[in-house]
Amino acid sequence: MSGLFITLEGPEGAGKTTMIEKLAEDLADDGVEVLATREPGGIGIAEKIRTIILDKEHTMMDPRTEALLYAAARRQHLTEKVLPALREGKVVLCDRFIDSSLAYQGYARGLGIDEVYAINEFAIQGAMPDATLYFDIDPEIGLKRIARNAGREVNRLDLEKVGFHHKVRKGYHLLLQRFPDRIILIDASAPVDSVYQKAKKVIDGRLVQAGILNKD
């Protein structure tokens, strides 16, 4: 991989989509070649898998089926879109990746972080992100934000009880301890502009380190 692979993570309504859109725009203005994408989805096969996973009628979905479907969508998206872009030297900004599976399926669903990591190792073959911005938010605030967003479709995971979303956050906090060099916490309860300035600063720092951006 020769570009830079950056993932954005967090509980529901943390502001990842808002951030990724602005980051992609501003980095492009800085002359950086950027690919902004998302999981599950981002390409045809993975978007179809997304529809199956998030369908509100699929209440009977087994947790292991859910974990395997996320990993399958991840594999296809990675090989078809992310890795080719990285080989072209692009900066890839991805809304969710492996840490979502570890926090949601591994910890909140109770499958085990190590078990879910193992199936994802098979799926990604070592293609871990170079850096991960974790947008930390109290789930009660995040869920209120998405409830106010009339344009956003409510999916099967959104409908989980609030206790599940608290476990998701706890899962992310465990991942912060496990991957302290890769995952950077950003307080997402602050106003949009302030959250954005922090995220941009972290990303600029990584781009300068990687020799992709020159900020003299």
Ligand SMILES: Nc1ncnc2c1ncn2[C@@H]1O[C@H](COP(=O)(O)OP(=O)(O)OP(=O)(O)O)[C@@H](O)[C@H]1O
């Ligand atoms: N810092 C913020 N303060 C207040 N509202 C915000 C903030 N960031 C985003 N929002 C609003 O909260 C809602 C959810 O934001 P967004 O869609 O970016 O979150 P998300 O992390 O992508 O959510 P999800 O993963 O659940 O789809 C949107 O209506 C957005 O305008």
Ligand SMILES: Cc1cn([C@H]2C[C@H](O)[C@@H](COP(=O)(O)O)O2)c(=O)[nH]c1=O
């Ligand atoms: C990649 C991934 C996602 N999820 C969950 C997280 C969200 O509830 C949905 C995706 O919806 P969003 O609006 O795009 O955030 O899926 C998950 O549980 N495990 C995963 O690996």
